[in-house]
Amino acid sequence: MSAATRMSLNVYTVREQWNLREAIEGCARHGVPAIAPWRDKLADIGVEEAARLIADNGLAVSSLCRGGMFPAADAAGRQAAIDDNRRALDDAAALGAACLVLVVGGLPDGSKDLPDARRQVEDGIAASLEHAREVGVPLAIEPLHPMYAADRACVNTLAQALDICDVLGDGVGVIVDVYHVWWDPELEAQIARAGERILGFHVCDWLVPTTDLLLDRGMMGDGVIDLPQIRRWVEAAGFEGYAEVEIMSAQNWWKRDPDDVVRICLERMQTVV
Amino acid sequence: MSAATRMSLNVYTVREQWNLREAIEGCARHGVPAIAPWRDKLADIGVEEAARLIADNGLAVSSLCRGGMFPAADAAGRQAAIDDNRRALDDAAALGAACLVLVVGGLPDGSKDLPDARRQVEDGIAASLEHAREVGVPLAIEPLHPMYAADRACVNTLAQALDICDVLGDGVGVIVDVYHVWWDPELEAQIARAGERILGFHVCDWLVPTTDLLLDRGMMGDGVIDLPQIRRWVEAAGFEGYAEVEIMSAQNWWKRDPDDVVRICLERMQTVV
Numbered sequence: 392m393s394a395a396t397r398m399s400l401n402v403y404t405v406r407e408q409w410n411l412r413e414a415i416e417g418c419a420r421h422g423v424p425a426i427a428p429w430r431d432k433l434a435d436i437g438v439e440e441a442a443r444l445i446a447d448n449g450l451a452v453s454s455l456c457r458g459g460m461f462p463a464a465d466a467a468g469r470q471a472a473i474d475d476n477r478r479a480l481d482d483a484a485a486l487g488a489a490c491l492v493l494v495v496g497g498l499p500d501g502s503k504d505l506p507d508a509r510r511q512v513e514d515g516i517a518a519s520l521e522h523a524r525e526v527g528v529p530l531a532i533e534p535l536h537p538m539y540a541a542d543r544a545c546v547n548t549l550a551q552a553l554d555i556c557d558v559l560g561d562g563v564g565v566i567v568d569v570y571h572v573w574w575d576p577e578l579e580a581q582i583a584r585a586g587e588r589i590l591g592f593h594v595c596d597w598l599v600p601t602t603d604l605l606l607d608r609g610m611m612g613d614g615v616i617d618l619p620q621i622r623r624w625v626e627a628a629g630f631e632g633y634a635e636v637e638i639m640s641a642q643n644w645w646k647r648d649p650d651d652v653v654r655i656c657l658e659r660m661q662t663v664v
Numbered sequence: 665m666s667a668a669t670r671m672s673l674n675v676y677t678v679r680e681q682w683n684l685r686e687a688i689e690g691c692a693r694h695g696v697p698a699i700a701p702w703r704d705k706l707a708d709i710g711v712e713e714a715a716r717l718i719a720d721n722g723l724a725v726s727s728l729c730r731g732g733m734f735p736a737a738d739a740a741g742r743q744a745a746i747d748d749n750r751r752a753l754d755d756a757a758a759l760g761a762a763c764l765v766l767v768v769g770g771l772p773d774g775s776k777d778l779p780d781a782r783r784q785v786e787d788g789i790a791a792s793l794e795h796a797r798e799v800g801v802p803l804a805i806e807p808l809h810p811m812y813a814a815d816r817a818c819v820n821t822l823a824q825a826l827d828i829c830d831v832l833g834d835g836v837g838v839i840v841d842v843y844h845v846w847w848d849p850e851l852e853a854q855i856a857r858a859g860e861r862i863l864g865f866h867v868c869d870w871l872v873p874t875t876d877l878l879l880d881r882g883m884m885g886d887g888v889i890d891l892p893q894i895r896r897w898v899e900a901a902g903f904e905g906y907a908e909v910e911i912m913s914a915q916n917w918w919k920r921d922p923d924d925v926v927r928i929c930l931e932r933m934q935t936v937v
Contacts, residue, residue: 498872503890505847538811540847541872541888551849574778574813576824599771599814601877615814617776 398660399425399453400653401593401637402432408649410435415444421653425451425633428486430479438482445486453633454531454566454591455483459493461515462508462545464500469511472496476519483528489632490531490590491523492566497542508545513555516563524562531590532556533566536574538604548572549581556588567625568593568637570608573616582624589630594618594664595638606641610655612663622664634664671933672698672726673926674866674910675705681922683708688717694926698724698906701759703752711755718759726906727804727839727864728756732766734788735781735818737773742784745769749792756801762905763804763863764796765839770815781818786828789836797835804863805829806839809847811877821845822854829861840898841866841910843881846889855897862903867891867937868911879914883928885936895937907937 400423402414409417411432418426426445433441433455445452458479463469476491483491495512502508516530523530532552535544546552549572552565565585570593572578582589596614601607611618622634636656638644644652673696675687682690684705691699699718706714706728718725731752736742749764756764768785775781789803796803805825808817819825822845825838838858843866845851855862869887874880884891895907909929911917917925 498888503888505890509849536810537847538809538874538877541870545847547847548849574810574818574820576782576821597814601811604811604874604877615771615776617778 396424397634398423398657399427399451399633399635400656401427401456401635403429403456404636404638404644404656405649405652406639407645408652411441412436412444413649415441415448415450417649417653418450419448421650421657423653423657424449425453425635427452427454427456427635427637429456430482433482438485442486451633452486452488453635454490454492455479455486455488457492457494458519458530459544460496462496462499462511464502468499469515472515473518476515477522480519480522480526480528484526488528490529490564490566492591493530493532494535495532495544495546497540497545505540505545509551512546513558516555517559520559520562529590530563531566532563533568534571536571548575548577549585550577553581553584553588564588564590566591566593567621569616569618569621570595570597573597573621578621579624582621582628586628589625589628591632591635592622592625592630593635593637595636603641606639608638608640610638610644611636611659618664634660636660669697670907671696671930672700672724672906672908673929674700674729674908676702676729677909677911677917677929678922678925679912680918681925684714685709685717686922688714688721688723690922690926691723692721694923694930696926696930697722698726698908700725700727700729700908700910702729703755706755711758715759724906725759725761726908727763727765728752728759728761730765730767731792731803732817733769735769735772735784737775741772742788745788746791749788750795753792753795753799753801757799761801763802763837763839765864766803766805767808768805768817768819770813770818778813778818782824785819786831789828790832793832793835802863803836804839805836806841807844809844821848821850822858823850826854826857826861837861837863839864839866840894842889842891842894843868843870846870846894851894852897855894855901859901862898862901864905864908865895865898865903866908866910868909876914879912881911881913883911883917884909884932891937907933909933
């Protein structure tokens with residue numbers, strides 16, 4: 392595949408520059424065949440209008456970001472999360488999204504009990520699974536880098552995510568986001584283990600130095616991740632979907648002309664991914 | 665043991681306030697029975713004077729920080745690292761340190777080959793081991809948090825570190841630093857596996873939010889790490905050494921009165937570790 396035919400634009404790559412309508416039109420203008428909306432962006436124009444615009448512009452939807460955030464300090468909080476994931480699944484179905492990305496959540500307020508948070512995540516996914524199957528949108532567990540274990544996601548390796556998949560069966564898989572997993576000594580083995588359960592492949596790069604834990608992701612090629620190696624492993628496991636470009640970069644890419652950003656993404660997809 | 669009898673002060677906890685002489689005298693004044701110098705601090709007064717001051721004040725040396733940094737872009741660089749570790753071992757022996765902490769190093773300049781960097785680490789430790797055995801100072805591999813995989817240490821889990829120990833045999837073990845390993849879903853099992861190969865136990869805390877990747881460590885009790893749980897695992901594995909307090913905190917603890925810092929460390933050792 393050419394770079395243009397396998398790239399999806401995660402809208403957070405141009406979060407500060409474009410609303411969802413502009414991002415959809417931008418993808419169409421640049422020949423990017425797929426898009427990944429975030430729910431806050433979806434809220435700008437509503438899911439029906441978004442679905443119409445995406446369809447009118449001939450785009451695929453590689454994922455909807457994001458569900459998850461399951462752990463909570465009490466049962467009401469946990470139920471609220473499950474209800475919210477149900478709504479996210481409905482939105483994902485309306486958009487024809489290939490999956491709902493789960494950023495599973497970290498420690499509940501005041502808790503230091505990581506094993507308990509991990510159990511709550513598994514319970515929350517289990518409680519969301521029937522609806523996921525009904526609407527035909529798989530849940531995609533995204534293991535997040537261990538530096539987010541406390542506050543964003545207590546599932547931090549592909550091995551953990553796949554252990555949950557093993558228990559829960561059909562309708563749940565994983566996202567391989569290079570930013571989160573590139574360091575993992577088990578990466579090759581766990582990607583092979585994942586096989587057809589790989590529901591998404593997200594790319595950006597790890598910068599040296601990294602100046603912010605959340606918003607200093609790099610453009611593909613500007614960091615140290617061996618992107619072609621990981622892409623080959625993912626493809627060898629059978630993944631044939633889009634490479635979703637997700638670069639959260641408050642001080643650099645979010646300040647640039649968004650058309651330039653998309654052009655450079657496409658160029659780097661060709662040269663370094 | 666009481667908090668006072670099991671605490672060691674890693675001098676980087678008061679890096680900006682005290683030179684090594686002041687840190688040694690501070691430990692003696694507060695009844696802290698052990699200290700862990702860094703080599704840059706050692707250079708201030710020389711190893712012989714440091715050894716004399718430490719002995720005169722009746723302190724144990726829980727570790728010398730640090731050796732390691734083995735990967736390099738060429739053979740000359742790798743040999744220079746091995747030579748430097750040899751000198752570090754000599755200093756550790758002169759101080760009577762319980763171990764030499766290894767921050768093993770990350771990717772060589774320009775490299776994206778993490779498996780190769782990991783092989784270079786194993787080779788570098790292997791090449792340093794004979795001298796470690798001769799001088800009677802064990803090498804302590806410190807797995808560093810995955811957020812340092814690129815630039816500080818490509819050994820990022822206890823499992824990896826112990827795999828290296830399994831290959832190399834006597835004279836090499838591991839440091840369990842809660843900051844680096846608290847998130848690891850295999851932590852309990854790998855601590856048990858480590859057993860008597862645990863050469864050091866380092867404590868601080870993971871703050872939420874963490875505002876800097878390197879210099880925003882928290883005081884024990886101010887973050888989310890379940891310190892008593894990890895301490896119990898380490899003790900159950902047979903570790904009877906000091907709990908070494910290592911808090912790198914540019915915006916908070918490095919700006920406080922160092923006597924207050926040590927007093928608070930001792931208090932928290934009693935209440936939350």
